[in-house]
Amino acid sequence: MMPVGHYLFLSFALFIIGAIGVVTRRNVIVVLMSIELILNAVNINLVAFSRMFGDVHVHGQVFALFIIADAAAEAAVGLGIIIAFFRNRETVLADEMDLLKW
Amino acid sequence: MLDSIIFYFFAGVAILSAALMVTRRNAIHSAVFLITTLLATAGIFLQLRAEFLFIAQIILYVGGIMVLFVFVIMLVRLDVPLHHITFRFQKWVALFVAVALACEVSVMFWYVRQLPSAGLLTPPAPADKLPPNSEQFAKVLFGDYLLPFEIASILLLVAMIGAVVMAKKRT
């Protein structure tokens, strides 16, 4: 069977890639997508650990579902903000969002 | 055997498309690669016998959230000049972040190796012997985690209202 370390490594790799995306991309939409990737990486961990404790153990999966719900909430609000911002400033680039108030 | 082939296949697809996602210049391409990653992750959930989560990932993540992303990308229709796509000096920050995180995690891996039994997954029973995953899931979700479930639904409600307020046309 697969050692749990492999899942951890996969999760870690996705997390790093997501983190790099968050730091380097200017397009806020892509930044948001990178955050989704990070959340997704966490899900892999949770499910793998859940599985580690046996076939009928689903607590970790429930956590993962909560994270999906959270991701949905984040995406909705985040994209709402992006649309509101785009309407006013006609940009979605992070470094052009340089005012606290407009 | 089959299990590990499936795992490595999906893991490879996930990592590859995740890497492509952060490097593509076009936001739609990024979204497509993120979808691929999410689908590959769903495959890994299936390989872990988390069937309900597999379909939840597809319906909610891919069919819901990503549609929203693609929709917004198409709505804002921006044509960013290609050389403007990343911060110039940010590459070094990124490298630093990656290296720092890698160090941290390698320490973690080191400790994992020290653990007895090395965290092996228990071998799965044949699929038809397993209790249905969705029923298990529901029992735990609506039993042990009823309160968090309600809180999550309130969170979603708040997010929904927030998104509507944010995106509404100001008149």
Next chain:
Amino acid sequence: MHDETTQKQNTLLGADELVINMGPQHPSTHGVLRVKLKLDGERVIGSECVIGYLHRGVEKIAEHRTYQQFAPYVDRMDYVAAVSNGLGYCETVEKLLSVEAPPRARVIRTILTELQRIASHLLWLGTHALDIGALTPLFYCMREREEILKIFEKYCGARLTTHAFRIGGLQYESYDTFEKDVERFCKDFERRIQEYVDLLTGNSIWIGRTRNVGILSTEDCIALGASGPILRASGLAWDTRKATPYAAYDQYKFEIPVGTKGDTYDRYMVRMEEMRQSRLICLQAIENIPAGPILGKVGKVLKPPPGEVYHSIEAPKGILGYYIVSDGTTQPYRVRIRPPSFINLQAFDKLARGHLVADVVAIIGTLDIVLGEVDR
């Protein structure tokens, strides 16, 4: 009007608005109309009709043809109502020559023109319904239109560009079973029209798509010069057939249907009722077709006295006017045609603003334009 800044805030995202080219090749611009639509999301915030893709210089051609030679050209303007075009032209030239068509010719002209009105409205109904997404009425309408075209074919040999009339009357005597054919069609048509009513009139989707879409008030109609069913749907009972009767219309009883709100649904109802009224006119006319000659006293070579004349008829799409200036030669000095479609099309921008893309096709449909006539 709006200046640049206010317009920007009106769009969904404050970003540049979407400009869509509808046509000249588009399934529902009824030929080669091209509409440049400025969209905010799907809402129309501005429109511009680009016409001229079918321009053939009909008015200029007239200056180099004799009066008889030009008659077939007018068939090619509103090519789905060629008989009406011909009637208008022939009557105008007759007015210029001060001759009158004999009574028999006038009655037959009336019958054919009313049949043509039904045919034109049928084509409008079918394509309008198709634009709004109802597939089936088109084929039913074509079925009935086919009957009318068969009558035309039997009468003069042509179905579309009929050139049915001659200056001074008719060239052809009506064929043997003419009355019977027309009567059979009219009897049958009552039942057929009920089929369209069943399919569309009460349908809630149809009402939703047409009610309150493209409202044009009577004042706007008059200001824009819109005529025909569009004017009547806005509530003004103006019909050239009643106002200044021509052909044999003064002999028959018929109603002028009017609408109340002037929206697309009213225009639909008005045209449907006009078809019924045309049917009644045909039925009245075939009861009593006077005997006698079919061609008045006109010479082989037409040399109208110098002068000018204007005459208009109620074509299916609105008021069709001809203004002819004669310099005493065999060829007109100038022919100016007032095509109803061209003038009605001016209302497009007013109708379309603020509506959705889907309504634009409904509005093009309800204006009932024929590009051959718009561009001439």
Next chain:
Amino acid sequence: MSPALHAIISFLETWWVQLVSGVLIVAVVPLIAGYVVLVERKLMADMQARLGPMRVGPHGLLQPIADAVKLLIKEDIIPDSADKVIFWLAPVVSMTAALVSMGAIAFGPWFQVAKDINIGILFVLGVSSLGLFGIVLGGWASNSHYSLIGALRSTAQLVSYETAAGLAIISGLLLAGTLQIRSIVDAQQHYGVWFIFLAPVAFFIYLVASIAETNRAPFDLPEAESELVAGYMTEYSGFRWALYFLGEYANMIVVAAVATTLFLGGWLRPFPNVRWLNWLDVLPALFTAAVGAYCGYRAGKQPVRVQTLFMWAVAALCFLAALILAATLFVPPLQAAKPGLLGAFWFLLKVSGYLYVFMWLRFTLPRYRFDQLMHLGWYLLIPLAIVNVFFVAVAMMLETEFGWNRWLALIITSVFTLLAAAFLMHLHDKRTAAASAAASETSDSYAG
């Protein structure tokens, strides 16, 4: 024998049925979809007082094949400014999603690719909803305004109506108590009636929502011909276009199969537990025999000899099928095949009936406008579906917790649901009237 080879062989031993049926689906569904198109055209012609395709084969029976060949050899056009990769990918996504979701559907008790998947119906829903990406990406990649508007429309439409469809399905699932497709059908056998009689409102919500989900008239706004030329497919031609088309029809079959499974009793015959209706088992054989007889009758009237022969061949096939169906009833050694074949017959019959309703509506109704479509979805269907889920749950609770008679509970809650539906309809009518009045005011204000 090397271990790898051994593993492959043992893999094939366990999975060959699935593999073969999978290949079968991929190979056969396009053909079936082609013939669904032919049937649709024939039905449309019949309702519109004309004949429809008559040239290729007798009564146009070979038309789908001719169409396929034509589309295959057409020039493959990719617009210059299109995003080539995504343009290429989009129709494939659309088609694949529809075909994969078919894997979990049980076409009769025997024919199912993924047999023991315990999230059955959710799998079908989830995977078929991925087809949306085919549409959206195709619309975006074409780099045309019509395509983009079509794509935006379809995103909004599909997301909205999937919600309604999902909620409607939940009512059915509450009654069945399981997600597994077989168990759903078994539950209907256990109840003795199809779920359409227990949750009629849910069925109608699903019917409407599934039409919208498959982009069929009167909800075909993403590809509204008279408005957007062809919507997201405007720039597609040749085989890519054919893939979209096949995907759409395969999707229709999928939603019809879901509705059949969940609400129309799957492969059960009408009233599965009523003994004295057992003679209905003869119906499939009689039906196919009747079709065969009609083909034979028409064969004599074909103008060309080849066509006569072809019709005879079709008739012979029908008779053969009838013979097999009859044999399973009366020849003891073959009776083992009876549930499978009869089940498949009933299932396909119900799917066809459902598709017939799709087509019938398409030929009859005009198209909704976008705002009306959204109003219908969000103000009528989704609230109604929520109310319906609630009342079905109440009925289940009354039965299990308070010991009510099941039928009484279901009838009372159905009445309540219908009342709620009437109320919502009333509100909906009032709101649309107000909305259209407001719309006319806006257009007036623009005039100045």
